[in-house]
Amino acid sequence: MIAVSGGDYYLAPDLYDAVYADVVADIEPHVTLMRGAGGPALELCCGNGRLLLPALAAGVPCDGMDFDPHMLEDLKAKLAMRGLRTQVMQGDMRDFSLPDRYALIAIGFNSFLHNLTQANQLASLRCCRHHLVSGGRLVIVAFHPSADKLIEWSGPEKLVKDLPHRDGSVRLWDHADDDRVEQVRHMTRRIEFTDASGGVTRRETVHFSLRYIYKPEMELLFRVAGFSSWQVRPAFASYMDPASVAGDRPLREGDNLEWTAWRD
Ligand SMILES: C[S@@+](CC[C@H](N)C(=O)[O-])C[C@H]1O[C@@H](n2cnc3c(N)ncnc32)[C@H](O)[C@@H]1O
DSSP states (O other): OOOOSOOOOSSOHHHHHHHTTTOOTTHHHHHHHHHTOSSOEEEETOTTSTTHHHHHHTTOOOEEEESOHHHHHHHHHHHHHHTOOOOEEEOOTTSOOOSOOEEEEEEOTTGGGGOOSHHHHHHHHHHHHHTEEEEEEEEEEEEOOOHHHHHHHTSSOEEEEEEEETTEEEEEEEEEEEETTTTEEEEEEEEEEEOTTSOEEEEEEEEEEEEOOOHHHHHHHHHHTTOOEEEEEEEESOTTOGGGBOOSOOOOTTOEEEEEEEOO
């Protein structure tokens, strides 16, 4: 069963900006990808614009779609503040219907992994394919699971980030309950903000799930969804390190992969 349109993301926009302030390695590659779209482009699951805003600021036109109204409201406020304009739409990647067809649809930063079932994965791929012009491409950036990391994540709660935030810090502790049969990671994330003197000013606990995808499985999903050609390359090893951009080397477990699938 596929729930349609209007959903709530697990993070409010202000929390999103705070906990992903260090995620930078994909921004420049995303702008370059969008610049080479060769026609109208759409960023699906655009959130509050971490990737969309730099593209627009670089003069690269791109529409944005997301299903979370709070993220979209925040995106619109940021667009207005920066004097940028684009078409921003609320819609669900599994079931959207637009009059436009795109040369490029991009789904970055593991957002495709929010599809928790095969039915949802296929519905999203088919919907994207339907919205591509002939010869258009779908680009998905998502991590490839690594056996070591899956085991490591399933252990006790771990401090995974300690970032400067305003005059204090934001800290993140993650714990994963991994369902390695269904390939779904159920995450519990504790977030703690502190002030300049180290006093805790805010505590949040959030939950989210991601379904990770192995390479042969992704290829099969593309095939079943009606794509006839695709390619994959390692994008970068770490979202936090722009120097980790992979270039031309064989894929490794744990890589962040860039998948490209073309519509005939
Ligand atoms: C990891 S964030 C990525 C946001 C932005 N692209 C970025 O890179 O910062 C995932 C986004 O996917 C959106 N999302 C999750 N499931 C969705 C769905 N079924 N349809 C549309 N958007 C969805 C969430 O609301 C969230 O904004």
